[in-house]
Amino acid sequence: MKVMDIGEFGLIAHIAEIIKKRSSKTSYAWNHLCLGIGDDAAAWSTSRAINLATTDIMIEEVHFDLKYTGWYDLGWKSIASNLSDIAAMGGVPLYALVSLAFPGDVEVENITALYQGMVGVADNFQVVISGGNISFSKQVIISITLLGKAAGNKLLTRAFARQGDYVAITGYPGLSAAGYEVLRKKLDIRPNARKIMLDTHLRPLPRINEARILLKNGVRSAIDTSDGLVADLTHICEASRVSAAIYETNLPLHPFLNEYFPEKSLEFALTGGEDYELLFTAGKAVMDRIKNRLSCPVTIIGEIMSGTPGEVKVFDKHGKSINLENKGWDHYRSRL
Amino acid sequence: MKVMDIGEFGLIAHIAEIIKKRSSKTSYAWNHLCLGIGDDAAAWSTSRAINLATTDIMIEEVHFDLKYTGWYDLGWKSIASNLSDIAAMGGVPLYALVSLAFPGDVEVENITALYQGMVGVADNFQVVISGGNISFSKQVIISITLLGKAAGNKLLTRAFARQGDYVAITGYPGLSAAGYEVLRKKLDIRPNARKIMLDTHLRPLPRINEARILLKNGVRSAIDTSDGLVADLTHICEASRVSAAIYETNLPLHPFLNEYFPEKSLEFALTGGEDYELLFTAGKAVMDRIKNRLSCPVTIIGEIMSGTPGEVKVFDKHGKSINLENKGWDHYRSRL
Numbered sequence: 001m002k003v004m005d006i007g008e009f010g011l012i013a014h015i016a017e018i019i020k021k022r023s024s025k026t027s028y029a030w031n032h033l034c035l036g037i038g039d040d041a042a043a044w045s046t047s048r049a050i051n052l053a054t055t056d057i058m059i060e061e062v063h064f065d066l067k068y069t070g071w072y073d074l075g076w077k078s079i080a081s082n083l084s085d086i087a088a089m090g091g092v093p094l095y096a097l098v099s100l101a102f103p104g105d106v107e108v109e110n111i112t113a114l115y116q117g118m119v120g121v122a123d124n125f126q127v128v129i130s131g132g133n134i135s136f137s138k139q140v141i142i143s144i145t146l147l148g149k150a151a152g153n154k155l156l157t158r159a160f161a162r163q164g165d166y167v168a169i170t171g172y173p174g175l176s177a178a179g180y181e182v183l184r185k186k187l188d189i190r191p192n193a194r195k196i197m198l199d200t201h202l203r204p205l206p207r208i209n210e211a212r213i214l215l216k217n218g219v220r221s222a223i224d225t226s227d228g229l230v231a232d233l234t235h236i237c238e239a240s241r242v243s244a245a246i247y248e249t250n251l252p253l254h255p256f257l258n259e260y261f262p263e264k265s266l267e268f269a270l271t272g273g274e275d276y277e278l279l280f281t282a283g284k285a286v287m288d289r290i291k292n293r294l295s296c297p298v299t300i301i302g303e304i305m306s307g308t309p310g311e312v313k314v315f316d317k318h319g320k321s322i323n324l325e326n327k328g329w330d331h332y333r334s335r336l
Numbered sequence: 337m338k339v340m341d342i343g344e345f346g347l348i349a350h351i352a353e354i355i356k357k358r359s360s361k362t363s364y365a366w367n368h369l370c371l372g373i374g375d376d377a378a379a380w381s382t383s384r385a386i387n388l389a390t391t392d393i394m395i396e397e398v399h400f401d402l403k404y405t406g407w408y409d410l411g412w413k414s415i416a417s418n419l420s421d422i423a424a425m426g427g428v429p430l431y432a433l434v435s436l437a438f439p440g441d442v443e444v445e446n447i448t449a450l451y452q453g454m455v456g457v458a459d460n461f462q463v464v465i466s467g468g469n470i471s472f473s474k475q476v477i478i479s480i481t482l483l484g485k486a487a488g489n490k491l492l493t494r495a496f497a498r499q500g501d502y503v504a505i506t507g508y509p510g511l512s513a514a515g516y517e518v519l520r521k522k523l524d525i526r527p528n529a530r531k532i533m534l535d536t537h538l539r540p541l542p543r544i545n546e547a548r549i550l551l552k553n554g555v556r557s558a559i560d561t562s563d564g565l566v567a568d569l570t571h572i573c574e575a576s577r578v579s580a581a582i583y584e585t586n587l588p589l590h591p592f593l594n595e596y597f598p599e600k601s602l603e604f605a606l607t608g609g610e611d612y613e614l615l616f617t618a619g620k621a622v623m624d625r626i627k628n629r630l631s632c633p634v635t636i637i638g639e640i641m642s643g644t645p646g647e648v649k650v651f652d653k654h655g656k657s658i659n660l661e662n663k664g665w666d667h668y669r670s671r672l
Contacts, residue, residue, distance in 0.1 A: 055433040059473045097391040137395045143479035
């Protein structure tokens with residue numbers, strides 16, 4: 001069945017059903033929702049709190065290709081990238097608004113899969129899709145806004161890195177770029193390697209819970225790795241008016257990354273982007289405390305220094321500064 | 337200067353400057369903003385309140401054509417259409433998140449004009465642009481999320497129309513469709529007629545203040561006319577499980593609409609869309625009270641009845657039901 005067969009408003013009713021059926025109804029978000037899908041705006045009540053809002057857009061042929069990404073995965077990733085921004089603030093995600101545009105000859109079952117993917121990841125964090133908007137367009141466009149609140153009125157921001165802090169990262173940077181390469185080049189690799197790379201690329205699980213543990217234990221400065229490790233550390237350094245050094249020998253390169261992409265593993269890890277890991281800074285005492293409290297891998301990869309604000313240098317095993325051609329994704333410069 | 341000359345992050349810094357310079361800094365929104373543009377999410381604090389969120393997307397060649405719409409007007413309208421959704425809830429708008437995508441060869445001065453248009457309308461209601469996102473795309477895409485709160489914890493919703501209510505509308509429906517026709521067909525009309533039609537189409541001023549007066553005076557059910565009068569009244573009737581009748585003789589057709597579009601004035605008024613007026617229902621006592629308290633025109637155009645839920649009939653001066661070919665905008669069916 002095509003979307004044009006049921007029309008815009010038939011589709012909205014269909015989507016509301018998917019969300020009602022699949023979302024966990026006992027959550028804070030559901031309990032505080034006054035008006036969800038079906039009116040001019042979503043409405044909810046909160047206690048006195050710091051509210052958070054973030055937005056991200058995914059455009060066909062720019063951010064994804066339906067040749068490599070299924071509709072379920074697309075829905076998952078579109079919500080996950082926004083969840084990751086709330087994680088980067090140490091916040092609690094609550095509501096998602098979905099603005100969706102696509103051609104009329106899309107199958108309704110694809111839109112169903114898209115929303116199932118959205119609810120699939122949202123449900124992990126008790127997030128409710130509470131509104132949105134549907135339009136015609138030639139390409140598929142998914143614009144998500146995620147609303148949340150601070151946990152205990154404290155936030156992780158980009159502006160609190162201090163000289164002498166260590167720089168640490170969760171998980172294994174570069175696996176998402178590797179997953180994209182596997183899809184794009186149709187590489188035939190072992191199932192367990194394939195799974196971890198594709199899951200990181202297509203169904204990332206944002207570090208919402210880990211970020212709150214960081215915040216509770218004294219971390220104040222963090223970002224999620226969406227643009228790439230070096231680019232995102234640069235964002236922290238700019239906001240904090242500091243510089244940073246990363247040491248190649250400290251980078252947690254996943255064994256599969258070294259095995260399948262020995263030539264590219266460093267590039268993937270430093271500039272790959274879309275890993276949705278947490279990159280954060282803190283002093284030694286805080287770092288020591290954290291290590292035992294997170295269930296995911298955490299690796300100290302460098303340190304914060306005084307020096308040219310915003311400058312990030314990567315040193316190889318001989319102590320030589322590596323010249324990075326492409327530090328990460330800039331939506332305009334990356335296309336020059 | 338092209339956007340690709342300054343890059344994504346240069347552009348974000350530029351936009352942050354525009355917003356800081358132009359926004360009124362003394363507003364509630366500014367005073368409660370903890371973190372604006374420049375981190376992973378926007379953060380603000382509110383007192384215990386019902387929060388509102390709405391989102392709308394504008395896509396080049398679908399929602400606008402840069403041949404007919406300048407960048408300033410585009411910015412204005414993109415925020416205005418969202419403000420109108422908050423108006424339709426009787427709410428107070430607070431923060432806007434802007435997700436923007438466009439090609440790299442766009443002139444930076446066009447993006448400047450776009451944000452000046454956004455701030456231009458936002459400033460009327462002390463709304464702050466507090467975040468967003470920028471991407472490459474082949475066409476211009478503007479996705480806005482507007483956040484606000486209920487005034488006094490009451491809301492106007494679509495679901496409160498009751499049998500026996502009158503149906504009323506602010507302003508003059510159809511002027512926006514007329515403005516689009518003037519632009520599209522390059523019609524040569526008198527300057528004062530041209531101004532009112534183009535202003536309605538390109539720089540609508542949403543009925544935020546009027547909606548709050550409605551709410552204060554006992555109105556409970558309203559919608560903004562974005563899809564078209566009949567289509568939007570249908571949304572109210574569906575949500576309220578009632579039907580409605582509109583009487584052609586009661587419709588407030590603007591004199592310029594009759595003068596320049598005698599054949600099309602009725603069609604424009606009933607199905608034109610994008611007027612961003614308020615369409616609302618209330619009993620006689622409330623309607624009487626309101627008329628003297630609003631500074632804009634208000635006209636009773638019909639009534640709410642029992643009968644097939646969601647059905648809206650329009651009766652001509654002979655009491656005959658008018659057959660409307662196209663009841664308003666459905667993003668998929670309108671293209672069949």
